[in-house]
Amino acid sequence: MPPVLEAAIEYMTDAWQRGILYTDVMRQRGNQYQRHMSKQAPNVLSMRAELIMDGRTLDKPVNYMLTRIVPPKSKPIDPFKRPFVVVDPRAGHGPGIAGFKPESEIGVAVDAGHPCYFIGFLPKPEPDQTVEDVVHAENVFMEKVIDLHPQSEGKPVVIGNCQAGWQIMMAAATRPDLFGPIIVAGAPLSYWAGWRNKYPMRYTGGMTGGSWMTQMTSDLGGGVFDGANLVQNFENLNPANTYWTKQYNLYANIDTEAPRYLGFERWWGGHVFLNGKEIQYIVDNLFIGNRLSTARMVTQSGLRLDLRNIRSPIIVFCSKGDDITPPPQALGWITDLYQSDREVLAQGQTIVYAIHESIGHLGIFVSGAVARKEHREFTGNIDLIDMLPPGIYEAVITEKTEDTVNADMVIGDYVLKFERRHLADIQKIVEYREDDARRFATVSRVSQINTGFYKSYVQPMVQMMATPRMTMRLQQWHPLRLPYETLSDKNPAIAAIAPLSVEVKNNRRPAKPDNPFMQFEKQMAKSIESGLELWGKWRDTLIEQTFMTVYGSPFLQNLSGMGAKEGPPRIHPGVSPEHIRFVKRRVAELLKLSHEGGLMEACIRVMIYISQTQGGIDERSFGLIRNLRKGHEHALTLAAFKRIVRQQALVMVVNPEGAIEALPNLLTSYTAEQIRTSAKFVEQVAHASGELNEEGERRLTEVLDLYELAAGNADHPDKAHDMLVAHANILGEKAKRSAMAADLVNSQSGLFNAQDDFQEIMGMVNVAAATPDAPVPSVFTAGKDELTEETRQILMQSTKDVVELSEQAKAKTKVQATTAPAAQQAVTPKKTATKKSAAKKTAIKKTTVKKTVATKTSSKKLSAKKAVQPTVAVKKTSSNTKPKA
Numbered sequence: 001m002p003p004v005l006e007a008a009i010e011y012m013t014d015a016w017q018r019g020i021l022y023t024d025v026m027r028q029r030g031n032q033y034q035r036h037m038s039k040q041a042p043n044v045l046s047m048r049a050e051l052i053m054d055g056r057t058l059d060k061p062v063n064y065m066l067t068r069i070v071p072p073k074s075k076p077i078d079p080f081k082r083p084f085v086v087v088d089p090r091a092g093h094g095p096g097i098a099g100f101k102p103e104s105e106i107g108v109a110v111d112a113g114h115p116c117y118f119i120g121f122l123p124k125p126e127p128d129q130t131v132e133d134v135v136h137a138e139n140v141f142m143e144k145v146i147d148l149h150p151q152s153e154g155k156p157v158v159i160g161n162c163q164a165g166w167q168i169m170m171a172a173a174t175r176p177d178l179f180g181p182i183i184v185a186g187a188p189l190s191y192w193a194g195w196r197n198k199y200p201m202r203y204t205g206g207m208t209g210g211s212w213m214t215q216m217t218s219d220l221g222g223g224v225f226d227g228a229n230l231v232q233n234f235e236n237l238n239p240a241n242t243y244w245t246k247q248y249n250l251y252a253n254i255d256t257e258a259p260r261y262l263g264f265e266r267w268w269g270g271h272v273f274l275n276g277k278e279i280q281y282i283v284d285n286l287f288i289g290n291r292l293s294t295a296r297m298v299t300q301s302g303l304r305l306d307l308r309n310i311r312s313p314i315i316v317f318c319s320k321g322d323d324i325t326p327p328p329q330a331l332g333w334i335t336d337l338y339q340s341d342r343e344v345l346a347q348g349q350t351i352v353y354a355i356h357e358s359i360g361h362l363g364i365f366v367s368g369a370v371a372r373k374e375h376r377e378f379t380g381n382i383d384l385i386d387m388l389p390p391g392i393y394e395a396v397i398t399e400k401t402e403d404t405v406n407a408d409m410v411i412g413d414y415v416l417k418f419e420r421r422h423l424a425d426i427q428k429i430v431e432y433r434e435d436d437a438r439r440f441a442t443v444s445r446v447s448q449i450n451t452g453f454y455k456s457y458v459q460p461m462v463q464m465m466a467t468p469r470m471t472m473r474l475q476q477w478h479p480l481r482l483p484y485e486t487l488s489d490k491n492p493a494i495a496a497i498a499p500l501s502v503e504v505k506n507n508r509r510p511a512k513p514d515n516p517f518m519q520f521e522k523q524m525a526k527s528i529e530s531g532l533e534l535w536g537k538w539r540d541t542l543i544e545q546t547f548m549t550v551y552g553s554p555f556l557q558n559l560s561g562m563g564a565k566e567g568p569p570r571i572h573p574g575v576s577p578e579h580i581r582f583v584k585r586r587v588a589e590l591l592k593l594s595h596e597g598g599l600m601e602a603c604i605r606v607m608i609y610i611s612q613t614q615g616g617i618d619e620r621s622f623g624l625i626r627n628l629r630k631g632h633e634h635a636l637t638l639a640a641f642k643r644i645v646r647q648q649a650l651v652m653v654v655n656p657e658g659a660i661e662a663l664p665n666l667l668t669s670y671t672a673e674q675i676r677t678s679a680k681f682v683e684q685v686a687h688a689s690g691e692l693n694e695e696g697e698r699r700l701t702e703v704l705d706l707y708e709l710a711a712g713n714a715d716h717p718d719k720a721h722d723m724l725v726a727h728a729n730i731l732g733e734k735a736k737r738s739a740m741a742a743d744l745v746n747s748q749s750g751l752f753n754a755q756d757d758f759q760e761i762m763g764m765v766n767v768a769a770a771t772p773d774a775p776v777p778s779v780f781t782a783g784k785d786e787l788t789e790e791t792r793q794i795l796m797q798s799t800k801d802v803v804e805l806s807e808q809a810k811a812k813t814k815v816q817a818t819t820a821p822a823a824q825q826a827v828t829p830k831k832t833a834t835k836k837s838a839a840k841k842t843a844i845k846k847t848t849v850k851k852t853v854a855t856k857t858s859s860k861k862l863s864a865k866k867a868v869q870p871t872v873a874v875k876k877t878s879s880n881t882k883p884k885a
Contacts, residue, residue: 220466
């Protein structure tokens with residue numbers, strides 16, 4: 001027989017057998033669907049779960065339930081560890097994707113010894129159920145979890161996947177006291193954001209003319225929205241995968257791929273329903289209205305949903321490969337809410353983000369590789385995340401190697417570091433465009449108009465047509481549900497495939513990989529896939545160009561009322577008078593706290609002072625602190641330690657100079673041995689993550705010198721006190737210069753200009769300390785547009801002084817070196833800012849030191865207090881000049 005004919009027969013036999021086996025897998029999928037949907041509470045969790053609370057029994061019934069994950073006997077739970085609560089998205093699919101595999105979000109939490117809970121839902125909603133009812137139910141569930149774990153060291157960690165992310169954020173905004181760290185994975189929060197020529201899903205609302213079609217679909221469903229429509233939207237994003245790649249991959253690898261395919265289809269095909277009111281609320285307020293990220297959503301009870309109210313850390317995990325929730329939609333809420341880094345600090349909010357380079361939307365929840373890396377690192381370091389000072393951070397994960405320093409303090413196979421980022425970094429990711437925002441605002445207006453017309457003239461007729469029988473038929477004949485219904489044993493023709501597939505498996509004759517016809521099949525498959533991908537890109541380009549043209553039209557914008565509106569279409573939310581008063585009180589409290597505390601507060605301040613040069617916080621430093629806590633019977637609780645760390649971090653923000661200059665006062669009541677032990681601890685923590693950079697080593701040396709002077713002061717106060725105060729003053733001035741320099745750099749890359757931040761930084765401490773009832777500094781409230789012309793002139797002159805004073809500081813360094821040799825290393829002239837002359841500051845400093853020496857008493861605490869407090873009281877300007885010892 002010719003080789004070609006032999007190869008042809010071999011290929012045809014293999015192709016026919018694969019066809020039979022593929023059809024049998026489709027039959028199994030249909031049977032699996034029938035069994036799954038017949039359950040009362042279908043889910044795809046890989047672990048057993050027991051019911052804790054049923055949302056249908058609440059005063060406002062919902063179809064949500066709180067369940068407890070029952071861990072395997074080989075994985076005991078630590079009652080002192082904080083519980084994890086995982087919430088699955090109700091976006092057309094059934095619940096359980098977060099625990100679909102052993103290596104999943106739930107599996108990682110259970111492996112780490114955390115109690116784990118799961119909030120799932122039933123296929124059909126309760127009558128009259130609303131989104132606000134679901135948010136209320138989730139808060140009730142959180143109260144129950146907290147009651148079940150009174151010994152927990154922290155509040156529950158909550159993971160919200162995809163659409164569950166914004167639900168959890170809404171719940172946390174209404175009851176921030178119930179939530180620990182919040183992880184939102186692949187969750188869209190700013191729906192207008194996006195990149196051009198990518199991710200066209202954000203244009204869907206505009207291409208359909210608004211939410212009227214959503215309303216009509218719900219009316220045709222008898223007031224219920226079929227979640228299969230949402231799933232179909234997801235599938236339409238990637239026609240190549242939907243119509244060819246996924247199915248051909250099963251056909252080509254039919255001998256090995258069937259179990260994985262059927263496991264995923266059990267979740268993918270488990271479509272659920274939403275009330276018409278629910279989906280309309282979601283589309284109008286989120287998908288099209290985009291009101292959540294600018295605090296424009298108000299509940300039925302009159303409560304404004306403001307994400308800035310969330311007090312616990314927020315971890316945003318997204319991916320560049322996610323075409324459903326790209327990074328701009330996951331992170332855009334930050335730039336929607338905030339205009340400067342100082343506003344983030346004023347709200348006391350900690351935001352951590354991590355961006356994966358390639359994983360797809362579903363991979364964020366179900367990928368084993370992601371679970372082993374990102375989710376395991378977040379879970380293992382959740383206490384560190386909970387202690388991070390307010391601000392914006394990026395989670396940077398690197399692989400642990402043989403050369404990793406202190407590898408025993410690393411959890412898992414990766415090293416996690418939180419690097420400090422700024423609002424300008426988020427802006428670069430989001431790439432906000434005002435013209436695009438105006439287009440989406442026009443879509444929102446058009447949607448309101450079209451929906452109004454539909455409700456007035458079309459809805460009554462549609463509701464008359466939507467009989468129960470018609471509604472049921474529409475659900476059964478849905479394009480996504482029909483294959484599951486027809487390709488099963490209910491169809492006699494398909495049922496006959498079962499015995500035939502058994503015979504094929506027993507006589508399987510696969511073609512060889514080098515078979516020329518097999519190679520031709522693979523090339524044809526790639527060509528079909530490439531053609532569908534090309535068609536998908538062409539379609540996406542056409543949709544984007546159409547959207548931009550139609551909604552960018554001045555005529556349509558004027559017709560919808562957007563053309564006459566000046567300024568950006570979406571303004572940043574304002575700050576309430578209550579919050580302004582709160583910030584004023586808080587700043588005054590922090591200024592007072594600058595001079596209070598003891599050895600622990602001093603250690604935290606100097607560690608923050610050193611870490612500022614490293615650009616981030618490493619998990620190994622916290623690991624060392626955690627190990628030391630375990631060895632102390634009377635160690636502070638995690639919550640108390642977190643409170644002190646965050647408090648001292650804010651003190652270092654509000655008054656860095658005063659906080660460092662107060663160190664002699666904080667250390668004065670301790671023995672020399674205690675001070676030197678603390679100095680050794682600070683050095684260990686500083687080097688836990690490896691060698692410091694040059695500036696970090698310099699600061700560490702300065703701090704150790706200060707501690708040594710403090711120890712000498714404890715033994716001989718008459719000899720070392722003046723030198724200790726002088727050294728602390730030098731470090732305090734350096735801390736202030738460093739903070740100012742960082743703020744000026746951030747301003748140049750952010751939304752504020754340097755002059756605005758300069759005035760805010762210089763005036764913040766003085767205004768809050770001298771006039772508690774005065775208006776809060778604009779650094780906490782608003783942008784540069786609120787400054788008066790007189791203030792602008794002062795700022796311009798103050799900025800000009802920066803260069804002049806920098807040169808003066810360099811010239812005076814030599815004088816300082818001769819008058820304060822012990823503190824010489826601490827003096828590093830940098831650019832600073834002031835509105836008064838350096839000569840006047842020198843005179844004030846000299847007078848302060850003279851008064852300090854003259855008023856010393858036998859009480860070391862009183863002596864140190866008088867040495868520090870007068871200095872803070874007169875510090876209304878900034879200078880590089882330091883007192884003579």
